[in-house]
Amino acid sequence: MSDFVSRLPKIYGMYTGGFIAFVVILAIAEQMGLPNVWIGYVFMAATIGLYAMIGIMSRTAETDEYYVAGRRVPAVFNGMATGADWMSAASFIGMAGTLYAQGYDGLAFVMGWTGGYVLVALFLAPYLRKFGQYTIPDFLGTRYGGNLPRTIGIICAITASFTYVIAQIYGAGIITSRFLGIDLATGVWVGLCGVLVCSLLGGMRAVTWTQVAQYIILIIAYLVPVVWLSIKVTGNPVPQIAYGEVLQQIGTLEQQLGVTAGHATPFAKNDMVNFIALTFCLMVGTAALPHILMRFFTTPSVKEARKSVGWSLFFIFLLYFTAPAYAAFAKFEVYSNVVGQSIAALPAWVASWSNVGLVSICDALDAAATIKGCAANGNGDGILQLSELVLNADVIVLATPEIAGLPYVIAGLVAAGGLAAALSTADGLLLTISNALSHDMYYKMINPSATTKKRLIVARVILLGVAAVAAYAASHAPATILAIVAWAFSIAAAAFFPALVLGIFWKRANKAGAVAGMIVGFGITLYYLINVKFFGMQPWFGIKDVSAGIFGIPLGFLTIWIVSLMTREPAQEIKDLVEDLRYPRLVRS
Amino acid sequence: MSAPVTEERRKEYWRRTLRITAILLSIWFVVTYVVIYFAVPLNQFSFMGFPFAFYMGAQGALIVYVILIVFYARYMNKLDREFGVAEEG
Numbered sequence: 001m002s003d004f005v006s007r008l009p010k011i012y013g014m015y016t017g018g019f020i021a022f023v024v025i026l027a028i029a030e031q032m033g034l035p036n037v038w039i040g041y042v043f044m045a046a047t048i049g050l051y052a053m054i055g056i057m058s059r060t061a062e063t064d065e066y067y068v069a070g071r072r073v074p075a076v077f078n079g080m081a082t083g084a085d086w087m088s089a090a091s092f093i094g095m096a097g098t099l100y101a102q103g104y105d106g107l108a109f110v111m112g113w114t115g116g117y118v119l120v121a122l123f124l125a126p127y128l129r130k131f132g133q134y135t136i137p138d139f140l141g142t143r144y145g146g147n148l149p150r151t152i153g154i155i156c157a158i159t160a161s162f163t164y165v166i167a168q169i170y171g172a173g174i175i176t177s178r179f180l181g182i183d184l185a186t187g188v189w190v191g192l193c194g195v196l197v198c199s200l201l202g203g204m205r206a207v208t209w210t211q212v213a214q215y216i217i218l219i220i221a222y223l224v225p226v227v228w229l230s231i232k233v234t235g236n237p238v239p240q241i242a243y244g245e246v247l248q249q250i251g252t253l254e255q256q257l258g259v260t261a262g263h264a265t266p267f268a269k270n271d272m273v274n275f276i277a278l279t280f281c282l283m284v285g286t287a288a289l290p291h292i293l294m295r296f297f298t299t300p301s302v303k304e305a306r307k308s309v310g311w312s313l314f315f316i317f318l319l320y321f322t323a324p325a326y327a328a329f330a331k332f333e334v335y336s337n338v339v340g341q342s343i344a345a346l347p348a349w350v351a352s353w354s355n356v357g358l359v360s361i362c363d364a365l366d367a368a369a370t371i372k373g374c375a376a377n378g379n380g381d382g383i384l385q386l387s388e389l390v391l392n393a394d395v396i397v398l399a400t401p402e403i404a405g406l407p408y409v410i411a412g413l414v415a416a417g418g419l420a421a422a423l424s425t426a427d428g429l430l431l432t433i434s435n436a437l438s439h440d441m442y443y444k445m446i447n448p449s450a451t452t453k454k455r456l457i458v459a460r461v462i463l464l465g466v467a468a469v470a471a472y473a474a475s476h477a478p479a480t481i482l483a484i485v486a487w488a489f490s491i492a493a494a495a496f497f498p499a500l501v502l503g504i505f506w507k508r509a510n511k512a513g514a515v516a517g518m519i520v521g522f523g524i525t526l527y528y529l530i531n532v533k534f535f536g537m538q539p540w541f542g543i544k545d546v547s548a549g550i551f552g553i554p555l556g557f558l559t560i561w562i563v564s565l566m567t568r569e570p571a572q573e574i575k576d577l578v579e580d581l582r583y584p585r586l587v588r589s
Numbered sequence: 590m591s592a593p594v595t596e597e598r599r600k601e602y603w604r605r606t607l608r609i610t611a612i613l614l615s616i617w618f619v620v621t622y623v624v625i626y627f628a629v630p631l632n633q634f635s636f637m638g639f640p641f642a643f644y645m646g647a648q649g650a651l652i653v654y655v656i657l658i659v660f661y662a663r664y665m666n667k668l669d670r671e672f673g674v675a676e677e678g
Contacts, residue, residue, distance in 0.1 A: 104628070107646035111621055114651050118617045121658040122610050126665070240648065244638025264643040266628035276625055283621075301676045303669070306662035313658055317651050324647040582603055583674040587593045 005074060012077075016216050022046065023220075027409045036408045040179035043412040047217065047419065048194045051210050055198035058206035063452050066203030066459065067134040067435060073208055073298045079311025081211035082295045084218065084424035086113075086286075086316055088164075089171030090485065092218060092421035095320070097393030099327035103263040105270040106327070108278045110320050114313060115279070116286025121309040124287060125296040127504045127581045129305035134297065135432075136290040136496065137440040140518075143503040144511040145574065147445055152518045154436045156495035157290045159522075161429045162470065164289075164488045168426035169195070170474040175419045178356075179412070185475040192471040194419075195426045199434075200460055207427045208298060214420035215315060221417025222319050222326075222397075229329045229404040239325040246332050253335040257386050263331060277547035284553055285489025288496040291425075291432040302584040330396045333403050339386045346384065349402035358392040358399075430470070434463035486546040487529050494521035494552025502560050504582075507575045513564030521556030525549055594673055602672040609664055613657050620650045 026039055064070050073081065091113070099106035131139055136157060141150030172191030177184045198210045230239035233246060247264060254262050261268030267275060286292065295312075299305045337347060343363055353359040360373030365380040367388070378388045397418075401410040438459035443450055450458070499518050502509040528548040531537035543550055580586055594602075624631060628642035636644045669675035 104643055104646065107643070111646055111650050114654055115617065115621055118613070118654050118657055121661055122613060241637070244644075247639060247643070264632060264640040266625075266632065266642060272625070272628075276622060279621065279625065303662075303666050303676060306665055310655065310658040310662055313655050317655055321648045321651050579599075582606070583594075583599065584669050585674050585676045586599075 005072060008074065008077060012212060012216065015213060016220075019217060019220070023409060023413055026412070027407060030407055030409050037181065039409055039412045040181075040415070043416045044176060044179055044419070047416045048197075050213065051194060051423065052197040054210045054213060055201050055206040058198075058202035058209050060202050060205050061453070061456060063455065065205045066456055067297075067439065068294075069203075069205040069208045069298045071298055072300050075299060075304045075307035076311050077212050078208070078295060078299050078304075078308040079313075079315050080215040081208045082292065082308070082312035083315035083319075084211040084215035084420070085295060085428040086292060086312070086425070087218065087319060087421050088168055088425040089175075089418060089422040090167070091319065091323075092222065092418050093171070093394050093397050095323045096326035096330070097391075097396040099324050100330055100391070100396045101393055102269045103261075104266045105268060105275060107324070108270070108275050109282065110323065112279045112282025113286060114316060114320055116283040117309055117313040117316070119283060119287035120292070120296075121306065121313075123501050123504070124293060125305045125309045126302045126584070128293060128500075129296050129299060129302050130581050130584060132297070134294075134439055135435050136293055136500070137436055138444070139503070140499060140514065141440070141444065143574065143577065144499075144509075144514040145570075146511060149499075149511060149514050149518070150440055150444065152515060152522075153496075154440050156491065156518065156522055157436045158433055160289060160488045160492040160495070161291060161432045162466075163484055165426055165429040165433070165470050166474045167485045168422045168429065169471050171422040172419055172426065173474060175415050175422065179415050188471050188475040191419075191423070191426075192467055194423050195430060196464070196467055198423075199427050199431050200463055203456075203459070204298060204431060207431055211424045211427065214424040218417040218420040218424075219315070219318055221413045221420070222322060225400045225404060225406060225410055225414060226322055226326045226329060228406055228410075229333075229400060230325070232404055233329060233332060239329065240321055243325040243328040246328050250328065250332055250335060253332075257335065257339060259386070263328070271542070273542065274544050274547060277543055277550040281490050281493055281547045281549035281553075284493035284497050284549060285491075288492040288500065289488070290436075290492070290496070291428040293500075294432060294435075295428075326400065327396065330400060330403060334389070334391070335386075339384055339389060341384055343382050343384055347403070349399055352402065353395055353399050358395040360390040362388040362390060430463060430467055433466050434459055437462045437466070484529075484533075487548070490525050490529065490547065490549030490552065491522065493549040494525040494556050497553060498556035498560055502557070504578065506564075507578045508564055508569060509560055510564045510567055510570045512567040513560040513562075516563040517556045517560030520559040521552040524555055525552035528552075598672055602668065602674060605668060606665070609661065609668075613661055616653065617657060620645065620653045624650065 026042060030039060060066055095109060098109060128139060133139060133142065137150045137153035140153040141147065169188055169191055172194065173184055173188030176190045177187030180187065198206045226239045227237055230242045231237050234242040236242035250263050296305045296308065299308050338350060343361060350359055350361065354361060357372055360371055361384060362371055362374035362376065363378035363380060363382065363384060364370060365377055367374040367378045368376055373390050398414060401414055438455065442458050443455050495518050498521060499514045503514065525548045528551060529545050532539050532545040540551065624642060624645045631642040632640040634641040
């Protein structure tokens with residue numbers, strides 16, 4: 001076993017080299033005339049085949065392996081797996097686009113989705129690892145006693161994870177359908193197969209080692225085009241440093257174009273209160289999403305769990321601090337080479353993406369009526385004004401290879417990266433949902449005498465069922481679902497964070513308090529979300545629906561505190577359990 | 590090293606844990622929320638060619654987060670050994 005662990009750096013080193021060689025060979029093949037369609041096919045087949053191979057090699061019939069990868073994932077590798085688990089299609093494809101559109105105001109996502117790891121490190125990861133069970137509902141059930149806290153935990157975990165997993169399968173479906181030339185519904189099912197080959201056979205073990213492989217692909221795919229763009233625009237190969245001067249040039253261009261709220265101007269698109277509330281909800285939500293927290297059950301020790309949070313954030317940081325650079329370079333290209341050109345002389349990528357419907361040129365006098373995506377009529381002067389250009393946020397990352405004039409193989413690479421991001425997150429989420437049902441509900445509550453073999457069969461059947469339902473939802477009602485994905489953060493934050501943190505830091509917190517707190521946090525958040533979004537309720541203090549957790553989180557804490565003090569103290573053995581959590585190894589006198 | 594840890598030492602360990610948690614959390618709060626609150630005036634300053642508040646949101650705060658977590662891991666691992674509660678004994 002330790003032999004396997006010590007060989008990991010070598011295995012993944014060779015894998016990375018092999019992947020780069022693969023891309024280079026494809027690039028050469030492209031120059032020799034391999035058609036673009038084939039490059040798409042080869043990328044999809046090779047990466048999905050690779051994940052399947054890792055999945056098959058990691059198949060397992062042991063519970064510890066299936067649920068927590070044998071608890072021997074070293075900190076660095078758990079960091080990479082957490083990074084891939086964490087970064088979804090939204091991070092990979094959507095984040096740079098949001099930053100392009102919103103400038104400073106998009107940074108709420110950058111800070112929110114990284115700052116949350118400070119909370120994970122300080123309040124949760126080491127203590128949950130010391131607790132040493134399999135799932136988050138396990139912790140709630142043991143700490144607060146009885147099936148009620150566990151059941152509420154299961155419901156919250158499934159609600160938060162399910163909306164999120166649908167979006168991932170949908171994202172995987174878009175990418176496969178674009179690059180394989182099949183329709184979206186079929187693409188969704190192809191993407192689903194890519195998810196299932198890993199998680200079904202080997203559970204957490206297969207998912208972990210696949211996620212490490214997926215992280216390597218997605219980070220290479222993200223960095224290559226933006227480094228290229230950086231060299232092209234500034235001559236500096238480190239885009240994260242180089243885009244400072246590009247921001248200044250953007251500022252100059254904005255003045256010429258008459259843009260009043262510049263790229264770096266705070267609170268142009270979102271007021272300060274909502275910006276702070278959103279950042280806070282995303283942070284606390286990060287620290288409460290069960291599929292992330294359960295990754296810290298897989299490290300060999302508390303010490304490794306602490307280190308592992310650092311590695312996780314470092315690997316996530318690599319992508320997140322590149323995203324604003326991505327957005328800045330794209331904006332610079334658009335402002336200097338697209339806006340103000342005559343319509344006939346626009347770069348080729350504008351035309352190719354308008355065909356897909358992600359870019360719209362609205363110069364025509366009747367644009368709003370005749371051209372898809374145009375909200376207003378243009379002035380018909382044959383010159384593209386800034387207001388006549390409509391860009392879908394998702395286009396920024398996907399079109400950058402073409403904006404920078406890179407070979408098609410890079411576009412294939414970016415697609416493979418996006419697919420890796422979507423599949424890895426979907427894997428982690430599906431596993432969370434099926435574990436909640438098979439381990440927490442079936443084994444712990446319905447049939448505690450089930451044999452290991454039976455438990456794992458039940459886990460796999462449930463996994464298949466959940467995956468099929470998610471894929472069905474993804475291919476039928478994606479619009480509504482994408483709109484509510486951000487809710488997962490507020491829901492998880494309000495439902496779990498208070499009960500988890502107080503469960504560790506306050507011995508007096510008891511079952512009644514936790515149950516009431518979780519119901520109030522979850523209930524208020526859901527009530528606010530649904531009423532503001534669908535029933536036109538007047539927002540409280542002008543807070544937007546995505547930041548609903550700003551009410552649910554403090555109310556959750558308050559409820560646990562008040563109800564716990566009004567009811568009986570927890571038993572001495574529970575207090576001893578909490579005491580034990582606080583020390584990595586405790587020998588009592 | 591499997592000697593029992595006295596009640597008093599245990600309390601001291603937990604007190605130090607809570608103290609470092611509070612200190613690091615305050616830094617986290619300042620680099621995130623205080624900077625956001627003063628974003629407009631802070632953007633007047635330039636840092637490495639970036640407006641300062643933008644830089645903090647896009648890179649600065651993130652770098653501080655990584656440092657906070659790495660520092661916490663090291664501090665706690667040292668504290669474990671000092672108080673005889675480290676796992677490897």
